[in-house]
Amino acid sequence: MREFELIIIGGGPAGITAATEAARMGACVALIDENQHLGGKVFGPTGNTIPDSTSDKIEHNLRRQILKDLDRVGDKIAVYLNTEVWDIVDQRMALLYAKEGSAGHLKHIKGKKLIISVGAFEKAIPFPGWTLPGVFSVGGLNALIKKGILPGERFLIAGSGPLQLVLADHLIHAGAKISAIVNAASLRDIAARAFQLITSIDAFRLRSGVEYLWHIKRQKVPIYSSYIISKVYGSNEVEKAEIVRVDGLWNPIRGTEQEISVDTLAYGFGLIPCTDLTRLCGCKHFFDERLGYWRVELNEKMETTVPGIFAAGDGLTIKGYSAAIEEGRVAAIEACNQLERVDRREADRLLRPSLRKLKRFKRIGQIMDTISSPRPGIFNILTDDAIVCRCEEVSVQDVVSAVADGAGDVNDIKRRTRLGMGHCQGRFCGQVINELIWKLTGIRKQREIFTPRTPAKPVPFACLAGE
Numbered sequence: 001m002r003e004f005e006l007i008i009i010g011g012g013p014a015g016i017t018a019a020t021e022a023a024r025m026g027a028c029v030a031l032i033d034e035n036q037h038l039g040g041k042v043f044g045p046t047g048n049t050i051p052d053s054t055s056d057k058i059e060h061n062l063r064r065q066i067l068k069d070l071d072r073v074g075d076k077i078a079v080y081l082n083t084e085v086w087d088i089v090d091q092r093m094a095l096l097y098a099k100e101g102s103a104g105h106l107k108h109i110k111g112k113k114l115i116i117s118v119g120a121f122e123k124a125i126p127f128p129g130w131t132l133p134g135v136f137s138v139g140g141l142n143a144l145i146k147k148g149i150l151p152g153e154r155f156l157i158a159g160s161g162p163l164q165l166v167l168a169d170h171l172i173h174a175g176a177k178i179s180a181i182v183n184a185a186s187l188r189d190i191a192a193r194a195f196q197l198i199t200s201i202d203a204f205r206l207r208s209g210v211e212y213l214w215h216i217k218r219q220k221v222p223i224y225s226s227y228i229i230s231k232v233y234g235s236n237e238v239e240k241a242e243i244v245r246v247d248g249l250w251n252p253i254r255g256t257e258q259e260i261s262v263d264t265l266a267y268g269f270g271l272i273p274c275t276d277l278t279r280l281c282g283c284k285h286f287f288d289e290r291l292g293y294w295r296v297e298l299n300e301k302m303e304t305t306v307p308g309i310f311a312a313g314d315g316l317t318i319k320g321y322s323a324a325i326e327e328g329r330v331a332a333i334e335a336c337n338q339l340e341r342v343d344r345r346e347a348d349r350l351l352r353p354s355l356r357k358l359k360r361f362k363r364i365g366q367i368m369d370t371i372s373s374p375r376p377g378i379f380n381i382l383t384d385d386a387i388v389c390r391c392e393e394v395s396v397q398d399v400v401s402a403v404a405d406g407a408g409d410v411n412d413i414k415r416r417t418r419l420g421m422g423h424c425q426g427r428f429c430g431q432v433i434n435e436l437i438w439k440l441t442g443i444r445k446q447r448e449i450f451t452p453r454t455p456a457k458p459v460p461f462a463c464l465a466g467e
Contacts (some may be wrong), residue, residue: 004078005339007094007111007331009085013118014320014328016066021332023164025074030109032080032094033326033421034128034457038070039063040119040320041139045458058208067324085215086455088114091281091306097459107463113335117328118264120314122293124270124428125378128386129232130267135464136164138268145170152264152431156241160230161270161372165212168221178221179262182243184269184378185252185371188225229267230257230381238263244381251377254271260340270372271430273314279452281309287447291366292373294449300355302331310335319358326354326361379435388436391422391428396436403440410434410448423458426450 006022008015011033015062035395037044043063053203070077080096087095093110122137129135134152136144138159144151145167155171155178157164164181171178216223230244230252245256268466272293275285283304284297297428312327330351382388384397402416410433413419419433420426430450455464 001094001107002030002078002109004028004109005341006030006112006113006115006335007109008032008115008117009041009094010117010119010313010453011035011038011079011081012117012119012313012324013043013062013325014331015040015115016043017235017325017328018115018117018312018332018335019077020066020070020093022341023076023335025332025336026076027336027339027341029076030078030080030084030111032083032096032100034084036082038067038079038081039336043067062321062325084457085277086457086459088277088281091309097455097457097463105369113310113339114281115302115310115312115331116281116309117311117313117324117331118274118277120271120273121427123272123372123374123431125269125374126265126386126388126429127229127231127267127381128383129234129385131390132232132234132238133236134234134238134264135188135232136264138167138266139271141264141266142167142170145176148174150174150176152262153177154179154262154264155241156180156182156260156262156265157244157267158184158241158265159268159372160184160374161268162209162368163268163270164225165209165216167266168216169212172215172219178219179260180222180224180243181216182224182227182229184226184228184246184374186248189371220322224258228235228252228378229265229440230383232265233259236357238265241265246297246377248375249377250375252381252451270369271314274427276425276452276456278304278309278311279458281306282453283311285449286382287449291369293369299365300330301334301351302327303334308335308338319361323358323361323365326357330354330358376435379432379439382436388432389417389422389426391420391424391429392420394416394419394429397432399436401439404438410437411451414450420450425453425456425458 005028007030008018009032011042019029022029056374082099085094085099086097093108095108122139155176225334226246227243228246231242232238233240240259240261242259244252246252273295275294278296283306285294287294295305296311298304302312304311310331312331333347333350336342382396385394388394402413407413407416419429434447
């Protein structure tokens with residue numbers, strides 16, 4: 001078993017920056033990522049070599065810079081690609097599963113300090129037909145487009161949040177036909193937050209937003225504000241989508257339904273931090289009602305309630321890649337201070353610029369989360385036959401039956417229906433189960449979350465047997 005001073009889990013912007021900063025200070029570092037390449041969802045390699053928009057150019061230049069900085073200290077960092085961390089033992093030992101084609105096959109490594117920077121996944125509210133081929137998450141479809149893959153001919157983008165504009169811009173540059181953009185937020189909601197966002201972001205990102213809107217207008221893409229997807233039709237694939245107008249709480253207004261002929265649909269409501277590993281470590285978490293997701297509790301220097309374990313990037317709160325870079329830097333500097341690689345005075349001097357930047361990034365993240373966060377009325381689109389858990393094919397009716405039989409909490413429903421036991425480990429169905437219970441019982445209880453279990457990610461039985 002190899003031992004390191006610092007283990008960094010997640011090779012996105014936060015993880016790369018943390019590894020670079022720690023290696024510069026002389027720390028012995030391990031950087032682990034489940035993908036074949038470093039960079040995460042934003043800075044990973046794409047099929048498009050020439051940036052199209054201002055935002056693409058910013059991403060391209062930042063990616064090139066942070067990878068160049070990493071390369072300069074690469075001989076001081078042990079990088080494990082294509083490798084899953086499926087458990088953390090005694091808050092210091094990472095259990096690994098090296099996938100086929102990965103360079104190393106160590107089963108576990110140990111570190112004095114840990115930085116967990118595993119990123120985020122998308123908010124998704126089920127609707128009838130969302131399991132049909134041709135329904136993507138906004139981020140999932142965007143990843144395909146960036147790799148040069150166009151999986152349809154007539155596209156519809158639905159949900160809420162700034163990611164809609166990014167995807168629309170990439171689809172337009174790829175030559176795709178966008179049949180419509182369906183935004184759950186009203187024009188009044190968008191206008192109320194627009195000024196706050198404009199006064200918080202920098203000039204480059206403001207220019208990016210203007211470019212996105214201009215491209216959409218030039219292509220004459222229909223935009224439906226205060227509308228949500230209510231149903232998708234098709235036998236073996238998406239054939240058409242039904243949208244419905246909603247009120248201020250996103251309750252569907254009957255009689256306003258419209259059908260749009262599409263074969264590909266992207267759907268999402270922003271992002272949610274991935275907290276699997278921080279929960280396995282025993283770090284304290286709380287549900288942020290304003291932001292709409294569970295988050296790990298930590299101090300301004302990115303340290304969690306478990307001493308020596310840090311969190312950074314979108315696995316903390318959603319603020320974008322610029323914030324993730326600064327959070328990774330802060331976590332690494334503080335960890336290196338605790339490892340006695342840098343003294344307190346020098347650490348504070350190095351931390352000061354990043355902490356100042358993060359105050360502004362925090363405001364931006366809060367605005368974006370407020371715009372994206374779903375409202376309770378959207379759950380009224382769910383019919384009894386709608387699938388809630390795609391992995392285990394658990395329907396709304398299955399949950400109704402479990403509640404009628406006495407299931408009173410999320411873990412009891414999990415035991416009775418297998419909801420949350422599938423490949424995604426409850427990442428998607430776990431987002432809506434509390435709201436479903438409240439809707440069915442008429443009683444709003446304290447919000448709960450599935451008990452953390454190992455493995456955090458699906459691994460072969462041979463991997464478990466080896467341990």
